[in-house]
Amino acid sequence: MNDLKLYDPFEKMQFTDTNCFLCGTDITSEQRAPVFAEWLQHTYNLKDKELLLLDKSVSTFGQLTIPCCDHCHTQHLLPLENEIEQASAKGLEGLQQLPPQRLFQWIGKMYYGTLITEMIRETNPLIMPEYAITEDPKMLGKIRSFFSVLQSLRVPMVFSDFLPCSLFILSVDPTEDELPFEYQDELTTMCFSIKIGSVAIICTLLDNEIIKKALGKLYKLTEGKQLHPIQLAEFKARVFYAAYIFAVVPEYFVRQVKPEDKQLILDTLIDDVTNEIFNPWDMTAYAHMLEEMLKPWGIREDTILENPKQPISFLLSEENTFIPMLHYKKPA
Structure with a gap:
């Protein structure tokens, strides 16, 4: 039986390293998934390339990971990444033939993964971001709407x-x-x-x-x-x-x-x-x-x-x- 219940981390602002970003289940701080998939990092030699975050700190593609339970990682993220990897190997035609919803989920995962990293960092009182997402009600509302449709990654969903x-x-x-x-x-x-x-x-x-x-x-x-x-x-x-x-x-x-x-x-x-x-x-x-x-x-x-x-x-x-x-x- 499919679990059709959506997870809403915004209700309690549950953005931590010990809650799965996709389903909210309690996890250890070691349970994480890469924002940019390992196949992408390997193919384009990205692991040590730098990324500038909103708070002006510098990370790398390899360091950017999100809290993710084993189930969501193996049952939802990895199958998606495998699909994209196989399609990208066929170039333009392969990616054009993918269901648009899968490309939306793939891009959405990377976008939200970058974003959630920022939101978790904002809970650290020593970090002073130039633009605090959690202090902008309008932006939080947009992200909340976006996350509701991104959960099509986990919950069977038809638009x-x-x-x-x-x-x-x-x-x-x-x-x-x-x-x-x-x-x-x-x-x-x-x-x-x-x-x-x-x-x-x-x-x-x-x-x-x-x-x-x-x-x-x-x-x-x-x-x-x-x-x-x-x-x-x-x-x-x-x-x-x-x-x-x-x-x-x-x-x-x-x-x-x-x-x-x-x-x-x-x-x-x-x-x-x-x-x-x-x-x-x-x-x-x-x-x-x-x-x-x-x-x-x-x-x-x-x-x-x-x-x-x-x-x-x-x-x-x-x-x-x-x-x-x-x-x-x-x-x-």
Whole structure:
């Protein structure tokens, strides 16, 4: 018989090293799971690579682990990681063929794992984070909603006519691609990107595919195309900025459970009557985001906004057609 009861750590703020992050059961401090799977660390030599946390402390991919009971680790996390590993070995096609819900769970686990590390650290009175998540009621509400759908990892769950995120899967041209692995997240806007080999996955969590619909024309233009790394950087800037101006938080509701049910069915509601879905687009704010993504090429805001009404684009021509690009040549 399936356990259909959801775990809510937010009710008692139960974020400790001795409670499983996924089901809440009591564990020892030694029972932990890697946030970034061992296969990922091994394939891309990540174990000793540094990660900057919200409190400005430095960790490594190998050190970043979360409290996890043996059951959740072996029955839920490892099977998911095995699926992703096998799919990623087949490149773009393999990852595109995965059920979107599995990719959501995989990215969600890494995002939440990074986040939960921050929240556990905040319970230490000697640590003074620059941005304390546990002191922000709005952010806690978002995370609580997100965790309710992330539990589809543990509890059999069907999302009724929605996916709790937007997923973009892009192919990167290898000609000038020097990074076999790249990772970026923005905890407050719940935006996440990961590049493994020649495939980049960008995800905005907790938006019910609204951002994917908003950027649908652009995403369609990239189908069957290989992006130059600078084009990928621009695509990420557009997604990350869309997440920044996304202004609503979906609510999720579990349908009444009957004794014979073997899974939960979730419905969703977004208050788009009293709230705008997106805050107004600000060209300067977008230029800041794009400048950040274009740092490896040294492209600054004044270049990006040389034409204030039409920021620089490496993806789209003035006629809004895709620009094929094998090489990027810096202006003299």
